[in-house]
Amino acid sequence: MSSDEQQPASFAAINLFLLSTATFLYKLSRNSGRNRNNGIFESEDGASYRIGSRGIECLRPALPYLGAFIKCCEDPCHPKTNPSGYIALCVAENKLIQERLALRLMPENCSGEAFSDTVAYCYSNMLGLPGAREAVARFLTRKFLRSGENSEHKMVSDVNNQAQTKVDPQHVVLSGGAASIISNILFALCEPGDAVLIPAPYYNAFENDMKLMAKCVPCPIYTSDPVKGPSPKELDSAAAAVVKRGLCLKVVLLTNPNNPLGVIYRRGVMLDCVKWARSKGLHTICDEIYALSCHQKNNAFESILKILDNDLRDDVHMIWALSKDFGASGFRAAFLCTQNVGLLNALGNLNIFTCVSHPIQLVTSDIFNDDLFVDSYLEEARLLTVKSKAICERKLDQMIIPYVKSEAGIFIYADFSAILPQPVTFSDEGRFSEILQNIAHVVMTPGSSQRETRPGMFRICYAWVSEEVLEIAMERISYIVFKIRKLGTRYRWDDISEKYLSEVTTCGISKSGSLHALSAIQ
Amino acid sequence: MSSDEQQPASFAAINLFLLSTATFLYKLSRNSGRNRNNGIFESEDGASYRIGSRGIECLRPALPYLGAFIKCCEDPCHPKTNPSGYIALCVAENKLIQERLALRLMPENCSGEAFSDTVAYCYSNMLGLPGAREAVARFLTRKFLRSGENSEHKMVSDVNNQAQTKVDPQHVVLSGGAASIISNILFALCEPGDAVLIPAPYYNAFENDMKLMAKCVPCPIYTSDPVKGPSPKELDSAAAAVVKRGLCLKVVLLTNPNNPLGVIYRRGVMLDCVKWARSKGLHTICDEIYALSCHQKNNAFESILKILDNDLRDDVHMIWALSKDFGASGFRAAFLCTQNVGLLNALGNLNIFTCVSHPIQLVTSDIFNDDLFVDSYLEEARLLTVKSKAICERKLDQMIIPYVKSEAGIFIYADFSAILPQPVTFSDEGRFSEILQNIAHVVMTPGSSQRETRPGMFRICYAWVSEEVLEIAMERISYIVFKIRKLGTRYRWDDISEKYLSEVTTCGISKSGSLHALSAIQ
Incomplete structure (x- = not known):
């Protein structure tokens, strides 16, 4: 490929x-x-x-910047054939690692096998094929529940048989994407109009996922330090705001590692959140979809499975998927771990609409049972991710644009407010976003679409494009930042015309097609 | 396999x-x-x-006879190793043809290819990959819109380009199973509590599909001759009953070829239904999931695409899937053809939860573009289906049990009322069903679970088991029918004890494991 x-x-x-x-x-x-x-x-x-x-x-x-993203698809940048084309830095999908996965899946002893088994063709358990639920449970045990332990690499069958030490396959549900799991869980647990608390800023498609079928109301939790995650006091304030709106609060949703911040909530924060939710009789959904995209080999991430010692009770529900860490969003394969028997049985029916295609379940099982591949694949993914992240960080440092020091994920959350007219408004963020899109042909995810409170924040997804195209994008952004800074602090938007930025789409490209630094065009 | x-x-x-x-x-x-x-x-x-x-x-x-079906799975009949085991004749799934499909899909140039393409891994159009929508449109054009025409076997590109002569890929939606299409369509077209008319008897999972997410109310259409399909007068009566219940009628759902009857509604009946629905401002959903399982090579089936000359307008919606005609319900791949732009766009969002895994879309496209395989596969399936159907019919004829002369599908709808105590009630049907399940270890689909009005009707699905196991099941049923007839017309249920039927589970099996006829044990 x-x-x-x-x-x-x-x-x-x-x-x-x-x-x-x-x-x-x-x-x-x-x-x-x-x-x-x-x-x-x-x-x-x-x-x-x-x-x-x-x-x-x-x-x-679903996305406010859809129009701009269309242009990225119609007229994509290519270093040689279309150097001034559009570049999407707004899609959290890891394209850097897909080829390696393809090479593992293509041979007939994997892909062909998936179509040779009778179970691939027949109706079965809507929660997942028994073998697939076992493989997922084993994988979750090894990479989430017992991650970092010496025994991680031992076969799970080696460890003793107590319930706490293993994820039970009966607690695993396979579903067609994390979106469908969130929609189904909320549908089954909540009444229409119930509120779901989410630390802001948050993944901008959550609102669509929650509202469409489940008819729930997403409510942001505003925190003094989003990097740390919400404190019980901040949760109290958020809950009070929900009550003030006349809504019934039912769920707290935590994305850890966090999107868009790329940070890892520490054990204590997660425990405090779960304790707080339990004290109010609320459910906690832990979306750990970026769990295996941590940037350090030894990192601070601990799954809620590990933090709670696999004792989720009936109110904590953990989600993971192939989409991010395995770069396979097209497979539509996501996994829920829950111990709520009522929910499991409701999903046994609801999942009729959203269950995972059986050959895909078989392929997934095959991968999950191949520890050597999984570990080397994730390590390779980590190295590629860190490399692209470094390109971003180096350029942002050069621009003196602050950003959140990310620990996981495939994006950087950067603060462009210093170069926007002061005091910055969301209207200014929008103008800057338009200039980036229309003149620089670069699309980032604006903070406003992620319920950010401070204008000027942008999420930069660095794994959807090649390193080469990423370099070009960052050069273009550098150029704009440099040109805006040149205008001083009291500029007007009209000053930043297409003419003023006329060279932006040649940034990062020499006539021979090779890269050259921003300094060369200044 | x-x-x-x-x-x-x-x-x-x-x-x-x-x-x-x-x-x-x-x-x-x-x-x-x-x-x-x-x-x-x-x-x-x-x-x-x-x-x-x-x-x-x-x-x-979802199914009232779930408990009995569990026994079929726990303790399945095998002619040699478990001759007295349970036999499920209640699942409309064609297991006879799965091996042939597996042989086509397993080689690396099919299955491997599906995992080699970048589009397999990435987010894309939630309505389906562009290439897959084209392949499905081409397939629907050839096998549904232009079925039976001389040009069916020509490449579609040969026919002229007028819109009417081809299904437009933009009108095609791929979704994870016919159930999800029905649920999504009704969700998007109806308000909660809206009524859907369905000719009775009908597929017993429709009610679950309609109620669960879409919150619609299935309402049976009772007809003087279900084999013919509903007349405008009968539709009027059904609509009046809906109004009387205070419900708002929004949709008519027609399954053609029909499940459980196995009959084909004729062109005139379909046209009358669509005209009637249009005159009332209603939508018509045509579920044609058994369309390519007709028993005669030249048969009376015409797709609604053909009947309406591909002019569906915004109120006729056609459904087909891989589940039945290709024996691949485990793939979770179904197809909607609609020209309602609002619906298509709503599904572009709703289908986030229910879209088809991309590798499966690629495999499906590969098959649909292989006309020679499709045609020979379907012909082989037809011959196998007709062979199993003949086993059923021969035995029912011997038993003098009337049945609907089926023209399509993988089931026979049989009338056991003559051997039940007169006048027959649904309670008698239930008792007979229990005897079949508990003593004869055979599970059929009772009419009561399919909104049948006449007690004593049963659907016999003959393609979920091998011919050999089917023979055994029919022998057991014959034995029971014979023993009940022996009691005369005024028997009581208590007469039909386990002891009285003691030999039933040895029917059809000789000591050497070969089949022997009912006459031998009488």
């Missing part, structure tokens, strides 16, 4: 996806259309669409 | 599935538990489950 060769196909795919939905979505959802009788929805331009009110709610665009 | 060798694994899978859910489901859902504050549900036995009211609704068992 050549990444270079395949990218056009991949881009084309995403391109068509977005084109097919975005135009319509924007037109329809932003307008205050009218919902007439009998499920006919009339948009302001007079067109009528025969869908119901819940269908109309689905038309809200 | 040896079917014999693999069956224990397959059985074990289903076994664990059912065990893990059924016990709990039965206990909890049948009890009138109390839903306390804060999402804690208390069952009558005092146990409390922390789930919400929607979670509790998920605990209703």
Whole structure:
């Protein structure tokens, strides 16, 4: 699999996806259309669409920067063939590691096997094939529950048989993506309109995942130091705000390692949160989707499975998926670990709509039972991730742009507020974002789309593009930062014209196609 | 793939599935538990489950004969090793044809390819990969829209380019199973509590599919001749009954070829139904999941795509899947064809939870673009299906048990009312069902679970077991029918004891393990 060769196909795919939905979505959802009788929805331009009110709610665009991302797919940057093209730094997907996984899966003794077994073809347990649930349980035991222990590399069968030391396959659910797990859990645990607390800033698709089917209300937890995670006092304040809105609080959702901050919540913080939630009779969902993308070999991450010594009771639910750490979001394979018997049984029915394709379950089992591959793959992924992160950090340091020192994940959360007109507003963030997109052809995730309180924050996803393209993107950003700084502190947005930034899309590219540093064009 | 060798694994899978859910489901859902504050549900036995009211609704068992089916999985009949074991004739899954599909998919140039393409790993269009939507559109054009035409076997690119002559890939949605399509469509088109009309008897999981997420109300259409399908007058009556219940009618759902009847609705009936629905402003969903399992080479089936000349407008929606005709329900791959732009865009978001794993989309595309394989596979499937059907029919004829002359599908709908105490009640059907299950170790789908109005009807699924096991099942049923007839018309259920039927589980098996006819044991 050549990444270079395949990218056009991949881009084309995403391109068509977005084109097919975005135009319509924007037109329809932003307008205050009218919902007439009998499920006919009339948009302001007079067109009528025969869908119901819940269908109309689905038309809200999931991402506010969708239009810009479409351009990244239509006109992607390529160092040689399209050096001034668009660059997406807004997608948290690790493309750097997909080839290695493909090489493991392609041979017939893996992929072919997945289609040779009768269970691949037949109806089975909607929670997952028994063998797959066992493989996932074994994997979660080794990489989450007992991670860092000496026995991690021992076969799980070697360790003694007490329940606490192993994840029970009966507590594992396979589902088609973390989004479907979140939607299903909230659907089963909450009533429509119930509130879910999430430390802000947070992953910008959570709101869509929670509202669409489950009809829950995401409510941010604002903290004095988002890097540390919420304190019981901050949780109290957030809960009070929920009550003030007249909502019933039901769940606390923690993403650890955190997206977009890239930080790891420490054991004490996680324990305090769970204790706090338990004292209020709330559920805690721990989304650990970036758990195996920690940047240090010895890192501070501890899964909630480990922190609670595998005693999740009926109120703590842990999620992981292939999407991030294995770069396989296209597989639609995510995993829930819960000990809530009622929830497990509800999902046994609900998961009819969202269960994982059986050949994919078999392939996943095959990988999870191959400890040597898993460990070397994750180590290779770590090295590649750290390399791209270093490119980002080096350039941000040069720009004197502060950023959160990330410990995990495939993104950096950077603070561009110092170069925006003071006092900075979200409108300024939006203007800066537009300049980046329209003139520099670089798309980052703006803080405003992630319920950030401070304007000027951007998430930079560095693993969706090659190192070479990442270098180009960072050069372009450097150029803009340099040009804005040149204007002094009291500039107006009109000063930053296309003309003023005319060289931005040639940044990072020499005439021979090789990279050259920002200094060369200053 | 040896079917014999693999069956224990397959059985074990289903076994664990059912065990893990059924016990709990039965206990909890049948009890009138109390839903306390804060999402804690208390069952009558005092146990409390922390789930919400929607979670509790998920605990209703999808199938009333689940307990008996569990026994089929725990203790399956095998002609040599377990001749008196249980036999499931209640699952509409075609296991006869899976091996041939496996042989096509296993080689690396198919299965391996599916894992070599970057698009397999990445986020893409939630409606389906562009290439997959094209392959499905081409397949639907050839096998549904233009089925039976001389040009069916020509490449679609040969036919002229008018929209009507081809299914547009933009009108195709790939989703994880027909159940998820039905749930998503109804969610997007209907309001909670809206009614869906379905000709009775009908597929017994429809109710679960409609109620769980979409919160729609399935309402049977009763007809004078279910084999023909509903007439406009009967639709009027059904609609009037809906209005009388105070419900808002939104959708008519037609399964053609029909499950459980196995009949094909004729063109005129389908047209009348669509016209009727249109005149009332209703949507029509055509579930054609058995379309390619017609028993005659030249058969009466016409897809709604063909009947409407591919002009579905915004109110007719067609569903097909790999599950039945390709014996691959485990793949979780189903297909919607709709021209409702609002619905397509709503699904672009909703399908985040239910989209098809990308490697499976690639494998599906590969098959759908292989016309020679598709045609020879379906012909082989047809011959195997007809052979098993003949075993059923021959035995039913011998028993003088009437049945619907099926034209498609993998089941026969048989009328056992003549051997039940007159006048027959559903309680008698239940008693007969229990005798079949508990004494004869044979499980069929009772009519009562399919909203049948006449007691004594049973669906016999003949493709879930080998021909040999099917022969044994039919011998056992013959034996019971013979023994009941021997008692005359005025028997009581107590007469039909285990002792009276003591030889039933030896039917069809000689000491050497070979089959012997019913006459030999009479």
